[in-house]
Amino acid sequence: MKILIIEDEKTLSDSIVDYLDGEGHLCEVVYTFEEAVEKIELYQYDCIVVDINLPDGSGLDLIRLIKKRSITVGIIIVSARNSLDNRIEGLEIGADHYLTKPFHLSELNAHLKSIHRRISFNGSNELVLNEIRLIPDEHRAFVLENELVLTKKEYELLLFFISNKNKIITKAGLAEHLWGDHMDAADSYDFIYTHIKNLRRELLKKGCKDYIKTIYGLGYKFDLT
Amino acid sequence: MKILIIEDEKTLSDSIVDYLDGEGHLCEVVYTFEEAVEKIELYQYDCIVVDINLPDGSGLDLIRLIKKRSITVGIIIVSARNSLDNRIEGLEIGADHYLTKPFHLSELNAHLKSIHRRISFNGSNELVLNEIRLIPDEHRAFVLENELVLTKKEYELLLFFISNKNKIITKAGLAEHLWGDHMDAADSYDFIYTHIKNLRRELLKKGCKDYIKTIYGLGYKFDLT
DNA sequence: CACTGATCTTACGAATTAATAAAGATAAAG
DNA sequence: CTTTATCTTTATTAATTCGTAAGATCAGTG
Numbered sequence: 001m002k003i004l005i006i007e008d009e010k011t012l013s014d015s016i017v018d019y020l021d022g023e024g025h026l027c028e029v030v031y032t033f034e035e036a037v038e039k040i041e042l043y044q045y046d047c048i049v050v051d052i053n054l055p056d057g058s059g060l061d062l063i064r065l066i067k068k069r070s071i072t073v074g075i076i077i078v079s080a081r082n083s084l085d086n087r088i089e090g091l092e093i094g095a096d097h098y099l100t101k102p103f104h105l106s107e108l109n110a111h112l113k114s115i116h117r118r119i120s121f122n123g124s125n126e127l128v129l130n131e132i133r134l135i136p137d138e139h140r141a142f143v144l145e146n147e148l149v150l151t152k153k154e155y156e157l158l159l160f161f162i163s164n165k166n167k168i169i170t171k172a173g174l175a176e177h178l179w180g181d182h183m184d185a186a187d188s189y190d191f192i193y194t195h196i197k198n199l200r201r202e203l204l205k206k207g208c209k210d211y212i213k214t215i216y217g218l219g220y221k222f223d224l225t
Numbered sequence: 226m227k228i229l230i231i232e233d234e235k236t237l238s239d240s241i242v243d244y245l246d247g248e249g250h251l252c253e254v255v256y257t258f259e260e261a262v263e264k265i266e267l268y269q270y271d272c273i274v275v276d277i278n279l280p281d282g283s284g285l286d287l288i289r290l291i292k293k294r295s296i297t298v299g300i301i302i303v304s305a306r307n308s309l310d311n312r313i314e315g316l317e318i319g320a321d322h323y324l325t326k327p328f329h330l331s332e333l334n335a336h337l338k339s340i341h342r343r344i345s346f347n348g349s350n351e352l353v354l355n356e357i358r359l360i361p362d363e364h365r366a367f368v369l370e371n372e373l374v375l376t377k378k379e380y381e382l383l384l385f386f387i388s389n390k391n392k393i394i395t396k397a398g399l400a401e402h403l404w405g406d407h408m409d410a411a412d413s414y415d416f417i418y419t420h421i422k423n424l425r426r427e428l429l430k431k432g433c434k435d436y437i438k439t440i441y442g443l444g445y446k447f448d449l450t
Numbered sequence: 451c452a453c454t455g456a457t458c459t460t461a462c463g464a465a466t467t468a469a470t471a472a473a474g475a476t477a478a479a480g
Numbered sequence: 481c482t483t484t485a486t487c488t489t490t491a492t493t494a495a496t497t498c499g500t501a502a503g504a505t506c507a508g509t510g
């Protein structure tokens with residue numbers, strides 16, 4: 001999942017990022033209310049983890065903004081205050097979970113999983129698309145009953161394709177989502193060819209139609225039409 | 226989209242162009258205030274990306290000029306200065322977004338997308354014209370339920386026709402919008418015939434009426450009357 | 451109706467972009 | 481520390497698109 005962390009205590013945000021990276025998520029961090037607003041308006045995240053006490057504003061206001069703009073994103077509030085008021089207010093305006101500092105990172109992770117389940121598949125814990133079936137919890141993928149043998153990048157690639165089915169995805173867009181924003185324009189995206197090729201081969205090997213269409217000069221499209 | 230980049234640091238402008246080309250945009254670059262004024266008065270752009278510090282003037286003045294002339298164009302400011310003043314002034318006089326150097330190209334792209342959304346369609350993300358339907362976000366076009374198979378140029382051509390429906394379009398006008406300023410006045414525009422023909426054939430193949438009327442001696446018209 | 455210039459059509463080659471394979475680098479596991 | 485798996489780079493081959501050129505056709509004009 002792509003997660004935005006809004007937390008001004010650098011020690012905490014660092015350790016969150018470390019942990020979630022290890023869990024296979026892609027994290028970005030901002031330290032202020034203002035930065036958060038900008039990020040949220042420009043990019044799409046699966047989930048945000050937001051501290052209520054920010055140096056230049058309240059996390060609750062950020063949530064209000066998100067709801068006003070009808071942005072769909074999982075929301076986990078983190079706060080030192082443990083007042084019941086805050087908790088209730090947070091959940092009332094649309095947050096999904098509330099964590100009181102200090103908390104165990106595994107708690108955060110559990111909440112994330114619950115959000116993941118909710119957004120990825122409606123209740124079920126599988127993601128089915130024609131003959132393809134993903135079990136994100138377990139990082140596994142099937143074509144009918146055959147399990148695909150995928151590396152992490154290949155799995156992420158497939159997941160990204162599936163969650164953007166029928167849309168054209170540029171190589172830069174792929175790079176941004178799978179490799180984060182640490183890419184330079186000078187870099188070439190040649191390695192993507194390799195991953196695409198490997199994913200295609202594995203899908204084909206397990207008897208899957210080639211849904212990954214190349215859009216010459218632009219990118220790729222996972223085409224189910 | 227057709228985008229004018231006004232940035233005197235050649236390294237930066239080059240990498241911007243590279244990136245945006247990859248995203249399917251058409252870019253032109255100028256390096257000075259004066260050149261920018263000239264371009265803006267002569268041609269039409271969907272968006273400009275303007276550095277505030279230009280060798281012969283201020284990007285802010287350029288924006289003022291644009292507003293004074295009531296030219297409609299998306300404006301993204303790029304600046305090394307991070308003073309709040311500049312930012313506020315830029316946005317106040319009518320810029321849409323502000324980027325502080327250094328920035329990631331994906332950020333710029335996100336801003337462009339937001340502008341694109343605003344100008345392309347009012348709320349909806351489809352562009353419907355009789356039996357033709359465009360989804361600019363996805364670079365796709367349909368005739369009723371049949372998807373058209375178009376190359377980049379063909380798609381752009383169709384989009385340009387549609388956004389200038391019922392207007393006469395000269396070959397020079399077409400060349401300017403689809404090929405930018407990389408054309409010499411001495412060049413002939415014969416290659417346009419080929420693209421027009423290919424587009425017509427694909428439209429016809431998918432059962433579309435021939436809306437592209439030839440105006441002998443003048444150009445073309447996408448005629449819906 | 452024939453002439454002229456504009457437009458259409460077709461086919462081909464250069465340039466760009468993508469796919470593949472294999473080697474090298476990096477990271478994870480034993 | 482060694483081994484293994486995964487990721488990235490590099491080089492080669494294949495595919496697609498764009499634009500050119502040349503001939504055919506069409507519209508306007510005297």
